[in-house]
Amino acid sequence: MPDNAAASWHRKFYQYTNRLAHLAWLRENDVDAKLVMVNFVGDADMPGETTEAAWHAAYMAAEYALGIARRHRLSEHVLHVYPDVTTLAAGSE
Numbered sequence: 001m002p003d004n005a006a007a008s009w010h011r012k013f014y015q016y017t018n019r020l021a022h023l024a025w026l027r028e029n030d031v032d033a034k035l036v037m038v039n040f041v042g043d044a045d046m047p048g049e050t051t052e053a054a055w056h057a058a059y060m061a062a063e064y065a066l067g068i069a070r071r072h073r074l075s076e077h078v079l080h081v082y083p084d085v086t087t088l089a090a091g092s093e
Helices: 005-012 014-028 052-066 086-091
Strands: 035-038 078-081
Touching: 014 035, 014 052, 052 078
Parallel strands: 035 078
Antiparallel strands: none
C-alpha cells in the first residue's frame, strides 16, 4: 500500500478519523452529539510541544493530509479545549 494520505490514514490518524466517524454516525442517527477534543497544554511529561498553537497546527496538518476541508459538515460539532496543566504540576510539589 503506498504511503500517501489516502492510504495511511489508518496508521497516522486512526484515532482522529475514528472519532470523526463516530460523531458523523451519531449525528446521522439523530443524536445531538458533540466531539470534545481535550488537548493538554504545558504537560512536561509528554515529549514535544504542548502549546495551544502546536495543537492547532497538528490538527490543521492532520486535516490537510486527510483531505478534510477547514470547514466541514461536522466543524460546528467538534470542540477543542486546551486546559493548562502547568498549574497542576506546580501544585503537586
